Each structure stands twice: as C-alpha cells, then as structure tokens.
Amino acid sequence: MDDLPYSRLVECYEAMVKTSKRTELTDALVSLYGRTPAELLGKMTYLNQGKLYPDYMGVEVGVGEKLAERAISTATGLGIQTIRELYRKLGDMGSAAEEAAKSRRQESLFREELTVSAVYDTLDRMAKSSGKGSVEARLDLLAGLMGSASPTEAKYIVRTALGKLRLGVADYTVLDALAITFAGGKEARADLERAYNLCSDLGEVAKAVARAGLKSIRSFKISVGRPVRPMLAERLSSAREIVEKLGGECSAEYKYDGERMQVHKDGGVVTIFSRRLEKITGNYPDAVKLVGSSVGARRAILECEAVAVDPGSGDLLPFQQLMHRRRKHGVQEAAARIPISLFFFDILMHEGKDMTVRPYSERRLRLESAVAEGEGIRLAPALRTASPDAIEGFMQRAIEVGCEGLVVKDLKSRYRAGARAFSWIKLKREYRSELTDSTDLVIVGAFHGRGRRAGVYGAYLLAAYDKPDDTFRSVTKVGTGFSDEDLAGLSRRLDGYRMAHPSPRLVSKMQADVWFQPAVVIEVVASELTLSPIHTAALDRIRPGAGLALRFPKFTGKVREDKSPEDATTVEELVGMYGAQLKKIG
Numbered sequence: 001m002d003d004l005p006y007s008r009l010v011e012c013y014e015a016m017v018k019t020s021k022r023t024e025l026t027d028a029l030v031s032l033y034g035r036t037p038a039e040l041l042g043k044m045t046y047l048n049q050g051k052l053y054p055d056y057m058g059v060e061v062g063v064g065e066k067l068a069e070r071a072i073s074t075a076t077g078l079g080i081q082t083i084r085e086l087y088r089k090l091g092d093m094g095s096a097a098e099e100a101a102k103s104r105r106q107e108s109l110f111r112e113e114l115t116v117s118a119v120y121d122t123l124d125r126m127a128k129s130s131g132k133g134s135v136e137a138r139l140d141l142l143a144g145l146m147g148s149a150s151p152t153e154a155k156y157i158v159r160t161a162l163g164k165l166r167l168g169v170a171d172y173t174v175l176d177a178l179a180i181t182f183a184g185g186k187e188a189r190a191d192l193e194r195a196y197n198l199c200s201d202l203g204e205v206a207k208a209v210a211r212a213g214l215k216s217i218r219s220f221k222i223s224v225g226r227p228v229r230p231m232l233a234e235r236l237s238s239a240r241e242i243v244e245k246l247g248g249e250c251s252a253e254y255k256y257d258g259e260r261m262q263v264h265k266d267g268g269v270v271t272i273f274s275r276r277l278e279k280i281t282g283n284y285p286d287a288v289k290l291v292g293s294s295v296g297a298r299r300a301i302l303e304c305e306a307v308a309v310d311p312g313s314g315d316l317l318p319f320q321q322l323m324h325r326r327r328k329h330g331v332q333e334a335a336a337r338i339p340i341s342l343f344f345f346d347i348l349m350h351e352g353k354d355m356t357v358r359p360y361s362e363r364r365l366r367l368e369s370a371v372a373e374g375e376g377i378r379l380a381p382a383l384r385t386a387s388p389d390a391i392e393g394f395m396q397r398a399i400e401v402g403c404e405g406l407v408v409k410d411l412k413s414r415y416r417a418g419a420r421a422f423s424w425i426k427l428k429r430e431y432r433s434e435l436t437d438s439t440d441l442v443i444v445g446a447f448h449g450r451g452r453r454a455g456v457y458g459a460y461l462l463a464a465y466d467k468p469d470d471t472f473r474s475v476t477k478v479g480t481g482f483s484d485e486d487l488a489g490l491s492r493r494l495d496g497y498r499m500a501h502p503s504p505r506l507v508s509k510m511q512a513d514v515w516f517q518p519a520v521v522i523e524v525v526a527s528e529l530t531l532s533p534i535h536t537a538a539l540d541r542i543r544p545g546a547g548l549a550l551r552f553p554k555f556t557g558k559v560r561e562d563k564s565p566e567d568a569t570t571v572e573e574l575v576g577m578y579g580a581q582l583k584k585i586g
C-alpha cells in the first residue's frame with residue numbers, strides 16, 4: 001500500500017498553525033490532498049481534524065495528561081518531574097513532548113521513518129484497547145510511537161492522542177479543499193456539502209470524490225447507519241405570514257417538546273442518533289423496542305420526537321422529564337419510571353429507497369404506511385390547509401396537549417439535510433400566562449384508565465364555576481399527580497354521583513367516558529393558562545372560538561371536602577388570572 005511519511009503531514013501542520021486565514025489553510029490542505037495516496041484519504045481527513053473517525057462514532061483515543069506524561073518520560077528517559085515542569089512552562093503537553101524529545105540524550109541512529117498509516121493505526125489500537133491492562137497497553141503504544149518520532153512529530157502525536165490537535169480545520173475548509181483538489185474547483189463545494197450532509201462523514205466524502213469525481217458526488221445516497229444531518233426550521237410569528245411565505249396550502253404539524261431522534265433500522269438492528277448526531281441508542285432501550293415492533297420495513301431511516309409520558313394517564317410531560325435519560329446509569333429504571341412516546345414526523349429512507357429527494361407530501365404518505373401506530377407510537381398530527389385561522393386553532397390544540405406549537409411544512413419541499421430554511425417554519429406562541437396559584441375545580445367526568453390504571457378512572461374532566469350562568473364549564477383533563485390510593489378513593493366516592501348523561505348544568509365540548517353530577521372539588525396546579533378550542537370556560541371572552549384551559553395540570557393530593565361545587569374557582573377568577581400573568585414570550 002502507498003503511504004506518506006508522517007513528517008510530510010507535520011510540515012504542513014507547522015505551516016497551518018501559523019495562520020488563521022481560511023484561504024491559507026485551504027491551500028495547505030489542497031497541497032496535502034494532492035500528494036495523498038487514495039487509500040490514505042479517509043484516515044488523513046480525520047487526522048487533520050484531530051480525530052480517527054467521524055464524530056458520530058464517538059471514538060476517542062483515550063489518553064489523558066497523566067498517561068501522556070508517563071509516555072513522554074518512558075520514550076525520552078526524562079523524569080516525570082522534568083516533564084511536568086516543561087508542561088507548566090510551555091502550557092501545552094505537545095510542546096512539552098517536543099522539548100523533551102529534543103533533549104533526549106541519544107537520538108537513535110536507526111530511527112524508522114514514521115508513516116501516516118503507522119501513526120493512525122497505532123492511535124486506533126489505543127482507542128480500541130479496553131478493559132484490564134488497557135492503560136498500560138496505551139502507554140506502551142504511545143511511548144513506542146514517540147520513540148520513533150522526531151521532536152516535531154512527537155508534538156503532534158501527543159496533541160492528537162490527547163484530542164487537542166486544534167489546527168482550526170473546519171468542515172467547510174475541508175470541503176473547499178476537496179472541491180479544489182478533486183472536483184475541478186470551489187464551485188463544486190455545494191455538491192460536496194450536500195454529500196456531507198447526507199452522511200456526516202468527511203472521510204467518506206473525500207474517498208468518494210477522489211475515486212469517481214463530481215459525478216459520483218452528485219448521485220451520493222444516504223445509507224443506513226450513517227446519520228443524516230437534520231433539517232431545521234425557520235421561524236415566523238403568525239399563521240398568516242407562514243401561509244403567505246409558503247404560497248397557500250401547507251401542512252401544519254404538532255411540534256412536540258422532547259428529544260429529536262433519527263432512527264436507523266437495518267434488519268433487526270436499530271440505531272438512534274440525537275439531533276447532534278451522537279449515538280443515544282443505549283439511553284433509549286424502550287425506543288428501540290417500540291421501533292422494532294412498529295416499523296415493518298427492513299431498511300429505513302425515520303425521524304421522530306421522543307416525549308416523556310405520565311405512566312398512568314398517558315399525559316405528555318414537560319421536556320425536563322427526559323433529562324434523566326442522559327445519565328450513564330439507571331437508564332432501565334428511568335425508562336420504567338417515566339416511559340416515552342415516539343411521535344414520527346419524517347421518513348428519509350424506506351426499504352433502501354432514498355426519500356430525501358421526494359417532496360414532503362409524498363414522504364408523509366410513505367411515513368403513514370411505514371409506521372404502525374399503537375401504544376407509545378404515533379405520527380405527529382398534521383393538518384393540510386391554506387387557512388391561517390385553521391392553523392391558529394390547530395396550534396391551540398397542540399399547546400393544550402403539551403406541545404410547544406407547530407412546525408408548518410412546505411408540501412413540495414424535499415428533505416434538506418443540514419439546512420435551516422423556510423421549508424419548515426416554526427410557529428410558537430407569542431404570549432404565555434403563567435399560573436402561580438392553585439385552583440379548586442369540580443370533577444364532572446372521567447376517562448377509563450389504561451396500563452397500570454386499568455380498572456379505575458385514569459383521568460378526570462374538571463370544570464370551573466360560572467356564577468352568572470350557574471353552570472360548570474370545562475377547563476382541563478387531569479391525570480397526573482394521583483397516587484393509586486387517590487384514584488381508588490376518588491372512584492369510590494364518585495360512584496354515588498354517576499349520571500347517565502352530562503349534568504344539565506355542565507357546558508362541555510369534550511366527551512368523557514363517564515359523567516358525574518358536580519359535587520367533588522379537588523385542588524390542581526398547572527404550569528399556565530392557555531387558550532383552547534376544546535374547553536368552554538370563558539369561551540369567546542378572550543378570543544372568538546377559544547376558551548381557557550390549564551396546561552400540564554397536576555392534582556396536589558387535596559380533595560377540598562370543605563368546598564361545595566359553587567365554591568370552586570370561578571370562570572371570572574380564571575379570566576383575571578390569565579390577564580394578570582400574560583407576558584410576551586422571548
């Protein structure tokens with residue numbers, strides 16, 4: 001195999017550290033690529049950025065400062081103290097290694113010339129060594145490399161091993177250099193960038209363009225196992241602006257507030273990447289299972305948002321509830337305590353077919369056929385419309401079920417990997433009304449429980465008292481905050497108030513499974529008051545067609561025995577609270 005002396009690479013690095021000009025960095029890379037044998041292109045591309053693999057593989061050499069000191073000491077014969085002093089003086093372990101190597105008493109006469117692949121492969125072995133004895137193994141490998149290195153080479157080897165090469169070679173600089181070297185000039189940069197966005201692997205792009213030129217890059221395809229850089233959304237502040245921008249009919253989707261997942265399915269193997277393209281498969285064993293049971297395709301790439309769910313009521317929980325999934329330990333236990341639901345919103349590959357080049361409307365249809373909805377698996381609800389009012393109404397519903405707002409999508413747009421563009425437009429609320437007080441609300445209906453709550457009521461429909469009317473008007477459905485004893489006790493107590501139909505004093509658009517005479521009052525807290533097309537408290541008072549609702553409601557544990565239903569929080573009070581706390585967001 002053709003190889004390149006590591007000294008050539010290092011010469012180039014020496015030039016690169018002296019400049020911060022992007023053009024000079026690019027020129028240096030161009031001359032390097034011009035001399036690099038084909039087999040080395042991938043490895044060299046990673047090395048120049050101080051890595052061994054693309055970021056999504058999450059591979060580190062695994063050398064810390066202590067280990068580096070010991071390796072330098074072993075290779076040069078200098079004591080650890082001397083090396084620490086050098087490090088303190090120079091402020092960089094690579095420079096300390098260089099100085100130490102210079103003062104090495106005896107330069108070995110038959111020093112073997114280091115090659116790029118020898119350096120890469122040794123670092124790679126260090127990265128792959130694990131378990132008992134791996135620290136010593138890494139030490140031997142690093143000391144061995146340094147034993148064959150010139151002082152300047154030693155400097156860069158140590159920096160690379162520590163993960164601190166820092167030549168300032170950004171992704172776009174590499175893409176420029178590849179375009180100039182292999183694709184006839186900088187104009188080809190956009191094509192290369194597209195390929196990069198589809199595979200997140202610069203080494204792969206380098207090999208592909210060197211092998212078959214621009215043509216192969218233009219037909220670059222996504223593949224299972226390599227994360228696609230995610231498409232991002234722009235933002236506008238009203239439904240009207242969005243409809244205008246998208247030129248009429250568009251598709252509004254609920255915007256869930258959880259963790260974005262790119263799911264790759266290859267036969268029985270499921271891999272999950274985060275929005276930043278880290279592998280998070282291990283944090284979500286439950287998501288892996290859900291995908292296995294609901295995605296029939298053998299080879300597919302899909303995108304979804306994972307949202308924490310209250311295990312009893314099935315209510316969506318705020319985003320913070322997912323944070324415990326970021327821990328290293330106790331993931332299984334966390335998954336059991338707070339389950340998730342996956343809401344799918346895009347499909348990038350289906351049975352090996354690249355869907356990123358197909359328009360949204362076609363991808364959505366494909367998504368609908370590829371995902372079997374069930375417990376824990378849903379598609380993000382979508383509304384096709386050209387009406388700003390319909391979008392506003394849809395948004396209120398989204399907010400009420402715990403979403404952040406909407407993402408409105410251009411029906412004709414392909415999946416634009418890595419791009420933030422007006423093909424997806426976020427619509428969030430402009431105002432927010434925090435709810436600081438608790439409320440006392442009347443139980444007027446109930447919903448059958450599921451899962452752990454089968455056999456008892458899983459959630460209740462609550463109402464506020466409308467004094468002028470002497471009616472009860474619905475404000476929320478609550479299923480969170482109840483212990484098993486609370487639920488059993490409430491079920492028993494409510495049995496005496498069951499009715500075959502809604503109470504004549506109840507005004508509700510929502511259908512409950514069971515109705516009650518207004519009698520039992522409970523205390524509930526919530527994150528805020530929102531406008532709702534579903535609930536009837538203060539209907540039409542603040543906005544036509546909308547009432548007020550509680551968002552993220554939670555039972556405090558208190559049944560207000562002391563209150564009659566007419567003593568419950570009134571509609572008037574809710575309107576007051578809404579106005580008092582209304583604040584512009586952002």
Ligand code: AMP
Pocket residue numbers: 232233253254255256257259260275305345380407426
């Ligand atoms: P932002 O991060 O504010 O730019 O908003 C875009 C994010 O919303 C995406 O990265 C997804 O994580 C999330 N999201 C939730 N629901 C959807 C949806 N239906 N379509 C697209 N993105 C969504």
